[in-house]
Amino acid sequence: MTLPEFLPTIGIAIGKMLLVLLVAPLLEGAIRKLRAVIQSRKGPPIYQPYLDLMKLLAKEELHVTDSPIVAWGPPVMLAAILVAAGLMPIGGQAPALTAGDLVVFIGLLALANLTLAAMGFATGSAFSSLGASREIMAMLAAEPVLFISLLVLAVQSGSMTFAGLLAAPMGIVTIVAAIAYILALQMYVAKVPFDITEAETELIGGPLSELSGPKLALAQWTIYAKQFIYSSLFIQLFMPWTLSYLGWLPFAIVANVLLVLLLDVLVVGVVMSVNPRLRLDQALRYGMSLAGVASVTLIVAAVVQFVGR
Amino acid sequence: MIRDWLIKRILPRALWVYHVNCGACNGCDIEVLDTLTPYYDAERFGIKIVGSPRHADAIVLCGPMTRQTAPAVRRVYEAVPDPKIVFAIGSCAVGGGMWHDAYNVLGGADQVLPVDFYVPGCPPRPEAILHGVATALGLTEQEVARVSGVQRGNEVDVRSLPREERLVQEQD
Ligand code: SF4
Numbered sequence: 001m002t003l004p005e006f007l008p009t010i011g012i013a014i015g016k017m018l019l020v021l022l023v024a025p026l027l028e029g030a031i032r033k034l035r036a037v038i039q040s041r042k043g044p045p046i047y048q049p050y051l052d053l054m055k056l057l058a059k060e061e062l063h064v065t066d067s068p069i070v071a072w073g074p075p076v077m078l079a080a081i082l083v084a085a086g087l088m089p090i091g092g093q094a095p096a097l098t099a100g101d102l103v104v105f106i107g108l109l110a111l112a113n114l115t116l117a118a119m120g121f122a123t124g125s126a127f128s129s130l131g132a133s134r135e136i137m138a139m140l141a142a143e144p145v146l147f148i149s150l151l152v153l154a155v156q157s158g159s160m161t162f163a164g165l166l167a168a169p170m171g172i173v174t175i176v177a178a179i180a181y182i183l184a185l186q187m188y189v190a191k192v193p194f195d196i197t198e199a200e201t202e203l204i205g206g207p208l209s210e211l212s213g214p215k216l217a218l219a220q221w222t223i224y225a226k227q228f229i230y231s232s233l234f235i236q237l238f239m240p241w242t243l244s245y246l247g248w249l250p251f252a253i254v255a256n257v258l259l260v261l262l263l264d265v266l267v268v269g270v271v272m273s274v275n276p277r278l279r280l281d282q283a284l285r286y287g288m289s290l291a292g293v294a295s296v297t298l299i300v301a302a303v304v305q306f307v308g309r
Numbered sequence: 310m311i312r313d314w315l316i317k318r319i320l321p322r323a324l325w326v327y328h329v330n331c332g333a334c335n336g337c338d339i340e341v342l343d344t345l346t347p348y349y350d351a352e353r354f355g356i357k358i359v360g361s362p363r364h365a366d367a368i369v370l371c372g373p374m375t376r377q378t379a380p381a382v383r384r385v386y387e388a389v390p391d392p393k394i395v396f397a398i399g400s401c402a403v404g405g406g407m408w409h410d411a412y413n414v415l416g417g418a419d420q421v422l423p424v425d426f427y428v429p430g431c432p433p434r435p436e437a438i439l440h441g442v443a444t445a446l447g448l449t450e451q452e453v454a455r456v457s458g459v460q461r462g463n464e465v466d467v468r469s470l471p472r473e474e475r476l477v478q479e480q481d
Contacts, residue, residue: 032352041350048355051323055366058315060390062363127361204360212363212390 013086013095020085023257024224025049027231027264031191034269049224056217064210065123073119074211074218077112081225084108087162088229091252092236092243094163101160106147109229112222113139119219120207131206135197137280141287142187142194145180146230148294152177153237155301165237173301178238180294185234185267187287189227192272196280227268231260316392320366321446323355327365327389331382331418332408333372336432337399341369343435351439354446362388367445370418373401373408379421386422394445397424398438400431407431 029046036043064070087100087108100108113135120132154160157168168174187194198206208219235242235256242259246252278286330338344351345358359365362385374382386395397418400406404417418424428441443449 036350036352039347041347042353043350044352044355048323051319051355052325054315055319055323058312058319059366059392062388062390064363205364208364209361210363216364 009095016088016090016095017082017085019090019253019257020082020225020228021221023260024221024228025053027227027261028224030261030265031269031272034265035273038270038273053217053221056220057214059213061213061215064125064212067122069115069118069122070210070215073115073122074215074222077115077222078218078225080108080111080115081222081229084112085225085229088233089162089166089236090232091246091249091256092166092240093249093252094161094166102150102154102162102165103160105162106143106150109226110139110143112226116207116219116222119211123210125210127204127209128207131197131209134280135207137284138187138190138194138197141284141291142184144291145184145287145294146188148291148298149177149181149184150233150237152294152298152301155298155305158305166240168237171301173297173304174238176297177294178234180290180297181234181238182267184287184290185230186271187283188230189268190223191227191268193275193278194283195272195277196283227264228260231263231268232256235259235263320392321448323357324367324394324442324446325357325359325365326367326369327359327362327385328369329371329382329385331370331372331378331402332375332414333399333401337371337401340432340435341371341398341438344438349435349439351442354443354448356442363390365389366392367394367396367442368422369396369398370402370422370424371398373405373411373414374416374418374421376413376415379415382418383421394426395422395424396426396428396441396445398428398441399433400429403427403429 026046026049028049029044032048033043033046083100084105087095087105089095117132117135117139120128120135123129150165152173153165153168156171156174157164159165159167186192190197198208208216211219239259243252243255246255328338328341342358343349344356362368366389368386368389370382386393395418397403401408402418402424405414408414409416415421426441426445428438430437433441440449
């Protein structure tokens with residue numbers, strides 16, 4: 001491809017990054033509002049997370065350690081998530097870029113988590129280190145489910161690109177994979193029964209506890225963006241019929257954002273409002289059993305494909 | 310410029326608070342936590358209790374400043390990024406309260422830190438705490454009667470008067 005042909009593709013990718021950056025805090029705001037409604041109080045306005053982020057960006061940044069990991073960690077986290085946002089499909093439309101497939105995408109998401117954990121270890125505070133080691137354990141529990149349930153789609157369609165995944169034929173195995181994905185959604189977004197890493201009341205924010213000002217804002221923004229990406233992926237890959245009848249892409253994108261909002265409020269918000277936090281080993285066991293179910297589904301899907309050929 | 314504008318306009322609507330007990334009897338602490346319950350719902354103003362002083366915009370101090378806690382409270386204050394607001398909650402934090410002359414008490418919170426807002430009471434009601442914070446954020450006006458022990462002009466020590474007259478003196 002020559003450069004002029006390439007420009008629209010880059011433009012779309014940047015547009016997706018901006019969309020994720022701008023919409024992601026709204027999900028958090030909607031969830032906080034829902035929590036308030038469930039607890040029969042008024043709650044903060046729905047745009048509160050934007051205020052929080054802007055305030056944090058304007059605050060002083062304290063120097064806690066000389067480690068370059070802490071200095072560069074938050075921008076790296078956000079950059080990894082933004083590149084992942086540029087690679088992800090939106091409105092049921094795969095990106096024209098052939099650069100990133102599923103493996104790159106999952107790697108970028110994991111990079112953000114690992115950077116967060118590395119920052120936790122680098123600050124050297126007891127709370128951060130404990131939070132960082134929990135972050136890694138939580139990744140062990142959540143990532144297999146994510147990867148395996150997406151691999152089921154890859155096996156169904158015989159392709160690792162998002163264009164292939166979006167075109168994967170529906171089947172029983174897809175439904176099982178979708179159930180595993182949605183049951184693990186709360187772990188990916190690290191919300192209340194699985195907020196073991198941050199554990200506000202116990203680890204005072206875990207790996208985030210030593211960050212202040214703009215760094216904290218970037219790290220928080222990454223966490224919000226991650227939540228948007230995981231939910232949006234579910235809508236597009238496992239419920240493509242919700243978007244496919246909308247012919248025009250801008251409509252599909254709006255529908256996509258609204259569905260993500262609905263999913264996050266109805267599933268993530270309700271689950272987090274009515275549950276206490278789990279212990280780390282309970283979360284691990286939950287994640288491992290889901291991964292087990294997903295693996296069996298993957299094997300079944302692979303065998304069916306093999307016999308079918 | 311843009312930073313000052315953000316601090317001035319956004320900070321009052323997204324105040325994150327770190328709560329420090331510098332020797333309180335827990336009465337004030339419980340009242341501070343009461344403001345977060347659904348009944349008082351401090352979160353509707355964007356107020357949030359955070360666990361780490363590095364995330365905080367304001368410190369809420371409860372209880373008299375004791376010799377033991379003073380250095381730790383000082384360090385908490387230094388761990389809060391600028392700009393920061395300090396609240397003294399309860400009679401103890403305002404001026405030492407009933408412990409003002411105890412051997413291990415330095416006095417009120419302002420013996421160690423520059424306190425910006427005082428909320429007296431033993432313990433202050435959650436309404437009073439919310440009112441104090443709302444005043445600090447510019448949501449409401451201050452409501453205090455400026456009464457001093459010695460009245461200007463006739464120089465009468467109110468404490469020497471009988472009870473009924475003292476009440477009259479305090480009201481004007
Ligand atoms: S002001 Fe009263 S309630 Fe508060 S710490 Fe002092 S004695 Fe306890």
